[in-house]
Amino acid sequence: MRFSSFANGLSMAELLYRELELCEWIGDSSVKSLFAVFGGDAGANLIIKLHNGISCSIECGNRLPAGSRPVDRHELIARRGIASDRTVDSQIPQSSIYLFSETGKSEFTDIDAELFELEPESSLYVRAAFAALRSGSTASLWNKRHSRIMKVLDAALSGKLSFFEKENSI
């Protein structure tokens, strides 16, 4: 799995938390080992092995200019084929609408008609909160997952080769 996330105004811990959690969730396994290197507080490069044998890379950076939309990519490579949330031969995410007008260029991406006008990331937060409120077991599961990801994150931020040999799936 090849994950990357570049943003503005987020700490490396915030960027890595999201990608580590996606890594365990999409990979359907927990982190067995990781090796992390950092470019100060601006860049992080992780190689991860999950307990089920999947290899994963996570690349993060937080030096996009203020007001930039996040640039991320999640690519899964398997023997049958490849899946990705970015189109082939592209470097940055697409928008739904591009407006070229007298006032310049604008882009719009709306993912939720009920939460229209919210940014995609904000819509996802609202939907996640709603899901947690609807089911107590979901909140409990996510809290356990949070505790585990925080341990992995601490290990990553220590910048050392870290191993989690004991299976600890949540």
Place this chain on the structure above:
Amino acid sequence: MSQKPVKIAIMSLTHGHTRKYYQTLKENPKLEWVAVQADNQDVRKIFESGSHGVPCYDSAEEMFRRHPDLEAVVLASANSRHLEQIRDCAERGLHIISMKIPSFDMGEYDEMIRISEKHNVVVQVELELHYNPVVHRLKKLIAEGAIGKILSIQATNITLSPVWAFPWQGIPELSYGKRVALGENNPRFRGGALCDHPHVFDLIRWLSGSDIDFVYSQTAPNIRPELEVEDMLLVNGKMKDGTAFLLDPSWSRMEERLKVPGPGWEVYPKRMEVNLVITGEKGTLFCDCFGPNVYHNGAPNDRYTVQYTYFDEWIGLVDEFVRCVRDKKTPQINLRWHRQTISAMNACYESIQSGLPVNI
């Protein structure tokens, strides 16, 4: 004043980059393409089907005898043959364009340096991205301070696997130089995707102006389980100036198993990618070294395909080679410069074997 064209030949014809020289050798007025030598009848037939109008010999000895005025060669051969060929050519005073991996054996590598310096011949290592216009722009932007000091680099050099067309790239002895297991409980051997992709190791050195300090590397299970060499791996580490990096030199794009590369090679739509993301103190650069491109479906397999842009870096590469031969200069990508890249790649294999980071 115009210089006399350099009389040049191609040897072996078994390397995947062989055919990339044909047009440049034909059209560049600074060269006179006089001969080729084929290592086997398969590559000879493929070459002769192209009607290049250049004589093809089965033996290097015969080619040298028939062309005593030959001045230079392109060594388009399996990695395992490079030392023997460099020795033979250098002793004849022939200048050399070497493929991207002269040797993984550092003893052999140093012998190549010694021989070429003793005989005063130019040996230019073929790392064509140095002559790529996108990379030129990238280097210029970095030099102008567009993103400030570089803090982190991510780079891909991901391709389909060439082993079906160029079988030596899947044979450890021919690709890596010997059969070395990747690890204690690993059924595969050194010599796969990593050996095919030195460019990103070279690029991060060239762009950062620093050398590699340490690497950590790990393989994934092969997506082509029948290969006995690695096809999926990741590398991270740090440069001596503190720049963090992550490299993906995998064969992660699936291919049709063609004997001769051509249209329809791709199963995944894009056969090759060299992308970089560079984070600096003042900003971030996203770079695709081979784009923008053209997209099509239709012949031969009705698949959606990225017809990627060929900038033909070989023109600049060959121009520099000719200048160095005629003016007795050292090319920017010479054996001494490239040595650290090969050392770093070897360190990746050591890291895969030990599971630990390895200092260069």
